[in-house]
Amino acid sequence: MASNAATTRAASPLAAMTKLSPSVYFYRPTTPSPATADTETISSQNPAPKLIILATWMGARDPHIAKYLVQYQALYPTAPVLLLRSEPRHFISPRGNPREFAPATPVVCSIFPDLGTTPMTPANKAPNPQQQAPQLLIHAWSNGGAASLHHLRRALARPAAATAPPLPPYTIVLDSTPGLFRYRAGYRAFSAGLTGLAKWLAAPFLHALCAWYWLAHGLVGRGRTGPLAAAAAALNDGAARRSEVRRTYVYGPGDRLVHWRDVEAHAAEADKRGFRRARRERFEGSEHVAHVRVDAGRYWRVAKETWEGVD
CATH class of the missing domain: 3.40.50.1820 (Alpha/Beta hydrolase fold, catalytic domain)
Structure with missing residues (x-):
């Protein structure tokens, strides 16, 4: 046993x-x-x-x-x-x-x-x-x-x-x-655990993903949009x-x-x-x-x- x-x-x-x-x-x-x-x-x-x-x-x-x-x-x-x-x-x-x-x-x-x-209301407001x-x-x-x-x-x-x-x-x-979100850090995060050929094959897709995120949420959203910003904001709401x-x-x-x-x-x-x-x-x-x-x-x-x- x-x-x-x-x-x-x-x-x-x-x-x-x-x-x-x-x-x-x-x-x-x-x-x-x-x-x-x-x-x-x-x-x-x-x-x-x-x-x-x-x-x-x-x-x-x-x-x-x-x-x-x-x-x-x-x-x-x-x-x-x-x-x-x-x-x-x-x-x-x-x-x-x-x-x-x-x-x-x-x-x-x-x-x-x-x-x-x-x-929550003024009458039953929690301590x-x-x-x-x-x-x-x-x-x-x-x-x-x-x-x-x-x-x-x-x-x-x-x-x-x-x-x-x-x-x-x-x-x-x-x-x-x-x-x-930081580009290099984001790439490292998504490529963690990949080595050799697998990392080489995935690199173009991962770079495209990071570039899209940076354009959509870093540049256009000014760092205030996207899942990372939402998660961080929720911790302090x-x-x-x-x-x-x-x-x-x-x-x-x-x-x-x-x-x-x-x-x-x-x-x-x-x-x-x-x-x-x-x-x-x-x-x-x-x-x-x-x-x-x-x-x-x-x-x-x-x-x-x-x-x-x-x-």
């Missing part, structure tokens, strides 16, 4: 999760996961999240996702986990996005059944979210993760309660996001401000896909818009969505402190 279980894990690192669509996976714990070396010294004493949402970077592979999943399972073994995966097709052909991310909606609503049912205990933990990586989270929030928004927060009180870790308890930006100057100045500019905008708990954690010597490799202890301590309220 142990051999068969080991073989299953090796074949599919996400085997413990239920695949609801090509982009949505769900894990509901049955027994607590054993602590790993990175989590033994920072085990949480606070109440666990009612739900953890992991919105991964574009093209993230199963073994890489599983490392974060296992770590959160060790930190909060009783918390269910919703995984939102980002793929190049979500940017190239966005029409199918609502269908792919739709299965995430009933999962969130089953855990938070009162979500978005009561519009400052920063004074509430968070119920939801979100961890998003890169622009792909930020975009997936935006898709989920749009799916959860109900016209009958347009002013109600689409999410319960939450904390969020923003790893290597959000960033503005009024709905987020009504739900968010605190956030942490994890970024670094070694990132060649999302410029560190874009992240800091977004954090500065968050300050101006009233997000008073926008923490910045700058990692030196790390690459895109690889900050955990430089200092795993610091990375997971920051993630834990974001949830537990250590500014």
